[in-house]
Amino acid sequence: MDPKTSAHLDSFSREHLPPPDQWPELLFDLPELNYPARLNCAAELLDRTADRFGPDRPAFRTPHGGVWSYGELRDRVDRIAHVLTSDLGVVPGNRVLLRGPTTPHLAACWLAVLKAGAIAVTVLAQQRSVELATICSIARVSHALCDIRAIDDLVKAQVPGLRITTYGGDAPDDLLRLAEAERGPYRPVDTAADDVALIAFTSGTTGRPKGCMHFHRDVLAIADTFSRHVLRPTPDDVFAGSPPLGFTFGLGGLVVFPLRAGASSLLLEQSGPVQLLPALAAHRVSVLFTAPTAYRVMLDHVDEHDLTALRRCVSAGENLPVATWRSWYERTGLRIINGIGATELLHIFISAADDAIRPGTTGVPVPGWQARVVDGEGRQVPDGEPGLLAVRGPIGCRYLADERQRDYVAHGWNITGDTYVRDPDGYFRYVARADDMIISSGYNIAGPEVEDALLRHPAVAEAAVVGRADELRGRIVVAYVVLREGAELSADELRTYMKGELAPHKCPRVVEFLPALPRTATGKLQRFRLRDEFSGCGTSDPEMLRDE
Template sequence: MTFNLATILRESRYAHPGKPLCHSQDRTLTYEQVDEDSGRVAAALLALGLERGDRVAVQLPNLPEFLLCYFGILKAGLIMVPLNPLLKGHEIAYHLQDSGSRILVACAPLAAEAVAGAQEAGGIPVYVVGVPGFDETPAGTHPFAELLNATDTGDIAPTNADDTAVVLYTSGTTGKPKGAELTHFQLFMNCTVSGELFGIREDDVILAVLPLFHVFGLSSVLNVVVRYGGTMALVPRFETTPVLDTMEKHRCTIFSGVPTMFFALLHAYTSEHDLSALRVGCSGGAAIPGEVIRAFEEKFPGVVILEGYGLSESASTTTFNISAEQRKVGSIGKAVWGIETRVVDDADRTLPPGPEHVGEIVIRGHNMMKGYWNNPEATAEAVRDGWFHTGDLGYADEDGYFYIVDRKKDLVIRGGFNVYPREVEEVLYTHPAIAEAAVIGRADERLGEEVVAYVALKAGAQADEQDVIAFCKDRMAAYKYPREVKFLSALPIGPTGKILKKELRT
């Protein structure tokens, strides 16, 4: 069966060509403009010699150009590889090399790291999107405008429904970041089902501050908006005042975010902002405290916060609380249409309901990834007998609602972003004064979790907390480096020589 996800844009363009698809600072693009400009990007990429199935990496914040790249890549029959704009050069190089990306699109203020990564990856061409104050194209790069010089043919490549549309990198719980292959059909089904659950309407305006390079923002915000013909208000970075200003200016009706965003807005809001249009808050990425839900809904009468759960590997939404009447605060909700969810023990046997029966949450259905890009071993480890093993520990109740209680591995979720401790530890071990290192998550009221490093120094070596933090900050994305460093004479070691992180958490 042939199907291309870009069809959702074309169909909504036919329905209302002049309607705003996105607002971004002082720019507004209609459905017609996004459809035509993304067609120009598609034609330009094919003119550069890219062929069906080639990968194009896009390292952009929430700007209109992200939409043009996304739908242009899909229309051309290529594969989108979204990257976090905060990645450092060597991190970018890893993603480019692992995915085999042919081109990188980056943002001017962060172009230096993009260029460094592209050069390390073998000299991949870099196209740079300018923003106010950063209009110059760095040496050795191309202006993004070159990709808009082609003529839109109106063509949408006849890809197969199970062809990979997006390779979305996730740290997961083991090894280096892995690319989850999400197909055209999976992403279409997720935005279709999610939009129905959210109750989205054509007159809705969704605030899009969740990063579009993340599965939550890409699948449950961008795709949902376009699938149902809504409008989105883009905000490149979460800061309370710009977010509140944007919500008021564009009369936003739906806000999707991670718990830390709800927490920040709750404390930053004053009556100076008119948010009376807001009716739904969708929370995901981490568990949202019941007290935050209660306080938020009390401060914003008429707003209901609905919590869901999903992963990069599941194209976003897997379970969801569908309404104020049917939700259970503290739960991630029930499995959505077409998805099966179970709690299993270590032998993959289904556990009975009840908080005393905690096991690993496993899922299968139309939303499950095709596999990890070029990594059959990791795919076989994660997907067994058709069930994807999430690594999250939880339980189900008698009504089929699921609850997350812990993570099976050591993944730290800081402000909605996944931080893999081993990646941080590998950087710590390159510090000339450090002999041993271990990274864990510490509960944090604002961010959910904070990254904490425990280190033991080499004999005779010296280093202080700020030195270690600065060392890490220079070598990794801003959300990853530890904000707290604790020094021990030696880290606790088990009989096999493994560092006992459990003891560090006590």
């Protein structure tokens, strides 16, 4: 990044990028990735798309039948951008926190912040005051746009100097009321392609969250790689899903991808599996983004709803068990597009669609990306051997002033922290998170493999497997299980079933039943909580000691 070309008057983000020698190698091999030096991604996603497809096309849909056209969305975004710069004093490069449930207003605020040359820091509506204070401190946030219904924790965070503007209320200084003033079109700030556009924070499930800085060109790159080449949306598609906009999986799937394609998106405040199915049917949704757990839960009710418009189902956020993939395909005839992405890399970089799908694998590198499996020294390991997943492409990890940059980037590659195997046919198969491998009596046991076997039992709705310290074996396999509603199953019955599915050393020695598994607000399983908080007595199986 050349500071002389940056449009940012507030240079904080540029000054706190990691040094260039700690960046991964970036690839721009596809012609569509050759972006101009000056680029404002909000203008590209909204203004250029409205110009191409016309202002009357639907852009955002609401659960109750409301529709914002591209022309209406552009008008609302321009009005908010005027308020930001003229009334609130936001200058290019300022960090603006965005907080609220998933609504067209939140998405419009995100576009307005970027159009004004500021940096969007979108957080989850579920995050509490301590988490919000930490994020604001790390990113030096100066302004916040917050849904009036989500204001309490933000006020409680007591962030020094933070100017909070609410929307959705009836106060005279409400953002939407200020935006009623007629000021005409807003000219987007002429940002550089490598000006920071957003700071996305990692989930923070194990320690201090990391701020991942992404450029204006990065926002378009996720649409021009995964969406363009794997998802392949059309302007007539209707997108929907469960991930919130504070989660980059949701930001891409519900805002960036549909806008880049001239399509529309149904934005749901309530998007759990119970709410998703009727919404998919009522609004004729054709492209769905959600997590493996949601697909699993929806299986019990999928026959009750008309899903004939649905043609694309995308899964990410955690490993997709092959049992879930097969069950969904058998019930719907739809092949789930599995994928792995990361907040550090903004969205999905390994995936496959249609006839290229191999159930049980994640897929192949998305066009524009490269991937390989390496050992601890960065050397590529032979096909069929497990190692660390290393990837590189048009986007790379750039932590905001964080020493952990050296852990994520090595030898020019992004090291994701996942253990993978590359099959001889080039497909990448997930094994486990690198820190979730269980070593028991000298055996390496991948928790996801055991979970997949548990999920094949018809009574099991959810399952998670972790290791627990054991004096004799070092660690033992512990299974936490959530049963389907109305199902009855004992630990002994489940262990007997597992002995027919896996080698004895992989079978759980302890089975514990829970009403629900601990998850983050984005739906990711919190295995560390199972290891640390749920280590009860369980029900072990001494007979298994003799099976080996």
